[in-house]
Structures are given as structure tokens and as C-alpha cells.
Amino acid sequence: MRQAALGELEQTANQQQLDELRVKYLGKKGALTEILRGMGALSAEERPVIGQVANEVRAAIEGVISAKQEEYRKAETANKLRAETIDVTLPGRPVPLGSVHPLNKVIQEVEDIFIGMGYQVAEGPEVEQDYYNFEALNLPKNHPARDMQDSFYITEEILMRTHTSPVQVRTMERMKGEVPVKIICPGKVYRRDDDDATHSHVFTQIEGLVIDRGIRMSDLKGTLLQFVREMFGQETKIRMRPSFFPFTEPSAEVDVTCMMCGGSGCRTCKQSGWLEILGSGMVHPRVLEMSGYDPNIYSGFAFGMGVERIAMLKYGIDDIRHFYMNDLRFLRQFARV
């Protein structure tokens, strides 16, 4: 019987057949049960022997059944999981992601570098008094340098600021002669330019100002070098060129190693290897005087950069108007770290 049972069990293909065999051999009317039930008719000597044999047969059958059962369960689970298979290449459900405007991305980056160097971020009005925008910056009325930046006036004394420098003046006034002054001033500025690929009647500047005792032009150079290295990479070099701003003396234009070609020369840098990105200089003593700092005791430096220019170089953007047209196909490109 054992042979027969094990042989039949071997042939089963599914849980149902297995259950049938269990009933056939081990059920209440099963073959083995019948044998055990018939043991009463046996002699006292035969009973333990047969009993033992019967139990061994039962154990063997049960063992095979449970092994088979485990096998079927596994197979069933595997089938179920197989049926649940999905296409992992289908697109994921979007978790919406927008982006900070590229100009603000650049501003935040510059701010963070200077905050790390101990600067405060200062702001001031976009509609300014002529005094703060020009006069206090050594640009009296009728000064020829006012030609450099044709302005949007509102009244004779009120205009859209043409640079963020008035924030420097306001900060110095507020500090009432205290040092050190260490600020950067980001913000929108306005000039009468026709909008084209390289001009915009509104654009963004970041200026910096430091005033303390014993500030030297070499400190300006060192500060800007540290900044451009953090901004554009540790290999970046700077080069200064004498220039003119009414509110600084000496004044300098600052070129940095072209980030497109690393200085070997390309179209962006007109083969020079350098890109002009900053204006800077030592604060003009007249500006210090007007804001309550004695130029014989204090000195300082100032610098300024155009955010659009930096963003255009950094991202390879060819038209300044993109920043203000807000074409989403443009803006979405900046939804990245």
C-alpha cells in the first residue's frame, strides 16, 4: 500500500488531486484508516508490529503530502506574482517640479558666497531720489558722466535707480560712520535702452561695498579673486583694467578667465580668453565724505556685476530678453540644482 500510495502521490499535478489522495488513504474511510480499524482482529503479537508499520506508512504519506503541498503553495504564489507583473518602463506619476527664475538662481548663489565671506545683504528702493542715485555718488547735476546711463525720471528729483549704488549710500548713512561696512546689494535697475538681444531697460545688478580702516586695492583684488573662484571654479583667474566710475578712484574693470574655453580663446571671449564681468574700484573720497566717513581714516572698495551677463555666460543664453519674456519652455530648463 505504501508503494501504491507513494506512487500515486508522485503522479499528482495539483492541490485537488493531492486532497483526493489524502482522503483515499488517510481519510475516515481511507485505506490506512481501514487497516487500523481492522487491527482489533489481530493477535496481541501482531498488533504492535502492524501498528508500527501502519504508523510508518502514515508518516511517510503525510510527509510526502506536506512536501507536495508546500511545493504547490510556492507555485501558486509565484503564479500570482507573475500575474501582477507591471511595465516598469512606463513613466512615473509626476510630482510637480517648477523652478526658481534663472536670475534669482544666480543672485542666490552670489549672495551665499558673500554671506560666507561675512557680508550682509542690503536692499533699497527702486524708485530713488536723484541725490542718492547720483549726487551722493559724486555725480552732480550736469556731470558729463550722467550721459553714461540715461535714466527714467519721474520728477526732476525722483527717478528709477540706474544702479544699486544708492543702496550703498543709504547703508553708509544708516551706519553713521560705524565700521566695518560689508554689504552686497542685489536688485533691479533701470536705464533708457531699447530692448534688444544685449540690452534691457530693466536689468539686475549685484553690488558690493566694504568700508573699514586700511582697506587697500589689493584687498579688492583678493576678494574678487576669492569670489570668482567660488562662482566659476578654483582655476579662475582675474585681470584688472583701469577704467572710470565717478564713485570710485582708482577704478577697474575686472576680467575673469573665460569659462567657456578655460582661457584658451573662443567665440564667447572673442579669442581673448577673458570675459569682462565686473566693475570695481576704491570708494571715491568724495563719496565717503558725503556719507559721513573721513577719507583720511577710512577707505573702502566697491564692485558691481550684471546678473543677466553672468547668467548668460553661465547657462549659455544668447538673448537677454529671455529673462523677461517668461516663456515656460525657457524657464523650465532651470528646474535643476
Place this chain on the structure above:
Amino acid sequence: MKVSLKWLSDYVDVSGVAAEDLAERITRSGIEVDSVEERNQGVSGVVVGHVVSREQHPDADKLSVCKVDVGSGKLLQIVCGAKNVAAGQKVPVALVGANLPDGLKIKRAKLRGVESQGMICSARELGLNDRLLPKELQEGILVLPEDAAVGTDVVALLALDDQVLEFDLTPNRSDCLSMLGAAYEVAAILSRGVKLPEPGELPSTGSGRAADQVRVGITATEQCSHYAARLIEGVRIAPSPLWLQNRLMAAGVRPINNIVDITNFVMLEYGQPLHAFDADRIRGGRIDVRLAQAGERIQTLDDVERTLAPDMLVIADGERAVAIAGVMGGAATEVTAGTTRILLESARFDGGSVRKTSRRLGLRSEASLRFEKQVDAQAVIPALERAAALMCAIAGGRAADGIVEAKVGEPAPLTVNLTLARINGHLGTDLSAAEVRAIFERLHFRCELVGADGFAVHVPSRRGDITRDVDLIEEIARLYGYDNIPTSLMSGVTTPGSLTREQAVRRAIRNLLSLSGLQETTTYSFTHPSQIAEYPGLYGEARPIGLAMPMSEERSVLRTSLIPHLLDTAAYNRNRNVDDVLVFELGRVFLSDEAQPTKLPDEHWHLAVLLTGKKHSAHWSGKAEAVDFYDAKGILDKICTYLGVTDAKYTPIQPAGLHPGRSAEVAIGGGAGAGSERLGWIGQLHPALAEAKDLDATYVLEIDLGVLIRHADFHIGYRALPRYPAISRDLAVVVGRDAAVGDLLAKIKETGGDLLESVQVFDLYTGEHVGAGNKSVAFSLVYRHEGRTLTDEEVSKAHEAIVQALATTFGAQLRA
């Protein structure tokens, strides 16, 4: 300023330095050289020819056949198409084998069967800027002066073997609006000497002193500090000699006649503008420099009749204004072909006055440009003498004896003191006294040593930009070389860097919204008045501030709301088939209560959000839903939550520009009761406006960040996690459709008191099951006590109280 190296070499030796190198060194020393122009654009093998005869081409109406002598001993036959070619002319002849600009090479040719052994050239064919030539020479061949020697190389004759550096001058370096100024600059850079022009003796008219024939006076002493004149007689008006024309053309100035050319030449040489009057047309034998009379009129050289304002400076003779000082001469005293007596003016007018006048009249010239930047007081007389000498030498004039002049004071010579310590302290350098001194020598600044490390520097009058020590320090720095200044890091106390709270919040909101799927925009601050009218924004009562001189009406007033430009942004994108626009902007709006501002407007930082189209892009798993009011409100809720503002209260309003049934004013603070402050607006754009802009349903919100920050809570206080279980109960009630769910929630919270931990709206239903005019609202309430486990009875009591309160206040019935 165009600086011809050939001309420059009259004053400073530039030999041994290539033009490109010189340009680079000038740029690196402070004056940007924009370009280096090679005057010879590729001309070789072109010589002066004499047109011996000119005949009509047998087979072509428009061609001539010329016999031309080029000094080779044999006449060349040349076919020419120019109308102005004539026998007897001297002309530039490109010989066979000659090269012309743009790679053109001259070959023997047959034109309509007639052989041509070369080409007679126009100015343009020689690469000259023919706009500087008279019309007749622009159209035809270039006719050379009669005295040009046959066979001479045209490159030498026209001084084309020259380079021109274009100086891009900053306003402080107006000293280099002159060849002499440029010469001093180049001399300093190259450490070389400067040679000044020598006017030489003037031949006398023998008719006595000029002062006896014309008197000069200055009435407007604030606007003119020096007026000097010479009387030149017997001049013959003619074209200038070629060398003079060549110089002017290299400088980009058009030759006119010998007298005008000389005034221009000397202006370019000294930076001192000059004016030549026809002395015979000066009435009353006198010149007065005075302010114009009200309504005084003058016809200027450009033949325009102009009315002058009383603060404009004029040159008047005994009867009338004959010139607008420093700006433009008058037609009545213009030098003409018949002029023989010249009154030559060299003066110093106030820069501000000239600038104002030239701007008001819209007349800007090379002269006004120089006066505006204040001319060198020490150049007035040398320039006058130089021009007088040239008029005698070139135009055959003779000078009446002496200069006639009037002067107001004498500019004091300027000496600036500085010390070596100051120089090195300012620059961070380690220069020696000898090095500094050498730099002043290169600049041709006389300097004396004072004490151990001091200098007294005599600043030449040509350098009006130098007034104090730092100006000299800049001169030292730029000639020492900015590249040689070391880099250092500031000593002194370290300072903590930071953003202000307001800046930090703006940044946080910017990041929050962009990471929530919104795109940040930046729009213009100027807008069209109609945009303010159609969407008055938060401040309907504010007056938009207008620009005095807008560039267009489109951008003529300052925005009072961010929304109009966001609507433009949505429309702009929609026109480009980008229909789903979820954007925001952080920016300032400008508010004033004055029609004509006397003080600065209030600048408020606003946040505006605009949503239109779908919430997200199409996805295979389901349909993308259109945005609605509650998406916009959800954004505002998120911002409020982020800033710890928990008491925002929404009140329906019906403002212009928004949907009257889908708009709310949002107030925060004061526990949503008294003391609350208007934060902003939220709503659906009025469908009429949306339609006008071709937009789908569009939702906007605009808030004042100042208000938000004022009520923000930046303190995070930990609360112990609950230790006792919560009991949840749901509640569905039927109320009138107009009942505000916000009011129901407030009532539930008020009634539930401390036991009610939270309440959520989880279902809203209108339809047949609740009867017309009704709605069913379902709430999920959570009860909990901090200190013990609540019993069922306690919760049931509290819950029943809420049901009662809703029934009493809103007529709410439990939904069956």
C-alpha cells in the same frame, strides 16, 4: 576718438611698436581701444595718372576711352565707366597687376571690344570712406589735386599706409579728445618724449592792431571765462592741401574748405574747438559773449531758424547773436567762397552751459562734445595761434597784430600733495619713491619731493580730471600696472554674514513654490495705464506713478499689481501652445497717494500666483484635471502653514477684474477677528477678461509679503505626543446651499472646545438626495483628552452639542 598713428607720430615716437601691441598697451593702461583700422584695405600698384584725352567708346554710350599718362613713358589706354572722368584730370590708376580691396586684381581686359590697360578708381574702390567726400566724388572716380605728381604711388599720396586706433573714452579722459592728449598718454605708456607743434611767426597785415578793428567783451562771466580772437585778412577759400584732407579723413572728419578744415584740424590737435566768422559780416566791430534775450532768434549753419532761451549763451556782434556759443555758428556770418577776412575765435565756455543748450536744441557737435567736458584753459591761445598760422600758410592770409581777448580770472595752477605711505596704503603695493617719481616723469607731471616720503605734484591743466590725491594714485596704479598690484585678504574683525528675515522668507517662499511645481517669473515693472485700470489689484485707490518721458505708452507707469504682467505671461505662453501655466512672481509694486510725487512711493514686496490650464501634464494613468479655485487656495494655505499663520480668513468680495462669485479677500492676524490685516486677494479672473486674453479659466492670488511676515510665527515649539487614545466620529449634515462651510467649521471648533482635536471636511454633496437648495457636508471629527482616556459618554455628549449648535445656528439636519 580716432587716432591716426601717422598723425600721432608728429608728436610722439611710436616706432618699434606694432599698432596692435600699442592698442593693447593703451587698453591695459586705462583707455579702451575699440579697434585698430588699417587704412590701406589692400591697395597696391595704384599710381597717379594724368588723363591726357577722353573719347566716347565707339560701342557703348556710358563708357569712355581715356589715354592716361602714368609716367611710364607710354600712354595707357583705359576704358572708364564714370561720368565725371575728363581730360586734364589727375586720377588714381590701378595698373595691370594692381591689387584693390576685397582681393580684386587688375588684369588686361577688353571692354566692348576696346582694350583697357588698367582701371581708373573711385574712392570706394580704394577702400576709402567715401561718405567723407563731396557727392560728385562719391558717385564717380576720385579726382586728385592738380599738383599730384604723375606716377606717384596713391597709397603714399593719400597717406593710406597708416593705422587708426579708435579710443573709447570714459568721460574723465576728455584730454584724449585731442591728438596731443593722446600723444601724452602714449608717451607715458612708452616712456617717451612729446614734441609740441610750433606755430611760427605770423605774417602781418600791416594794417595795425586787431584790437583797433574789433573789440571783445564777456557779459556772461559765469558761462565764459576766456574769449580770444584773431583777425586774418586776405585769405583765399579753396580746398585744403591733400595732407590736411588726409589727416581729417583719417580722423573721420569730412574736408570742406581750407578755413573750416583748419579749425577742425586744430580742434583735433589741441582739443580746443575754434570758430571762424566772416569778419566782414560782423557788425558794429565788436563781439559780446552774453546770454540770449528772451525770444531771440538765430539762423544756424544748418539753415534752421532757432528760438533761444534766456539762459543760452550766445556770441553777439554789435546788433545780434551770430553764434550759439560752443554749439553752432550762425548762417549770417558763415565763411563762404567769397570770404577774405576771418575773425577766428578760440574760447573757453562753461561745460554745463554748453551741455544744457546743446541738449535743449538737440544740436550736438564735435565742438559741443569737447566744451561739455571742459576744455584745457592753457590750450585756448596756442590753438588760436596754431590755426592762425595755418590760415596764413595754407590760405594765404595775413594776421592783424595781436590777439583780441577778454578773460574772467585766471585758473589757479593745481598742486596736489601725497605721500608714499598713502600710495602704498591705498594700493597694497610696496613702491619706492624713485618708482613713483619715474611714473610722474612718464606722465610729464612736474613733481617735487617734500620731506622724507612726500610729493608735491603740479598737475598740468590738460588733465582736468585730476583734482586730489586718489586721482594721482590711480595714475600711478595704471602705469605701474594693475596686474602688478598684489592680492591680499582683509584683516580686521570678522563679521557674520546673513540675510535679513524678510530676505530669508522671500527665498523660502520662492523655493517652496518652485518645488511645488510652480515656475517663477520676472516681469517688467513698467506697464500700460490700461492694465492698471482693468485689474486694480489690492490698491484700487492708489495712483499709478507715471514716468516723465516713457519710451512707449506700453511702459509708461509703474505697476501697482503683479497680476497684469502674469496675465500677459499666460497669454504669451498660450500663443506658443503652452496652455498650462502655473506661475508666480515675487516683486515690488509701487504705490503713491499723490498724482505728482513729491516723495518716494511706497514699495511693497508682493507675491502673485497665476494658474490656468491643467494641474499637471497628461499622464497615461488618468486624465489631467483643470486647475480650480481650490488649487490656488491650497497654495496660499501651504504658504500660510509654512509661515505659521493659522488664522487666515476668507471673505467673499466682488472686485473689478475678478469673478464676482469666486473671489475672496484674505485677512490674517488678530485671531481672524478685530485687528486682522488684509493679506491679499484670491479669485478667478473675470471670464470676460480671460476671454479677452484668450485664456481658459484662470485663477490668481496676490498677497503683500510685508503683511504676511508681520504675522508669521517663526517659533517652533514641541508639543508632547498624545498618550491617550483618540475617538473618531463622523458627522454629515444637510444645510442650505449658501451656508459657508468655513462658518460651520468655526462653529464646530468653538463648540467642540478642548476635547475636539481636529475636524476635517471629507465630503460635500449637492443633488436630489438632499433636496434642491441644500447641500450635505460630511465632517470627520477626532476627540481626545490630554490627560486621560475619554469615555464614550463624554464623546457622545460633546458630539451631540456640536450637532445641536449646527442645528441652531445653520438649521443643519443630520443626514439620514
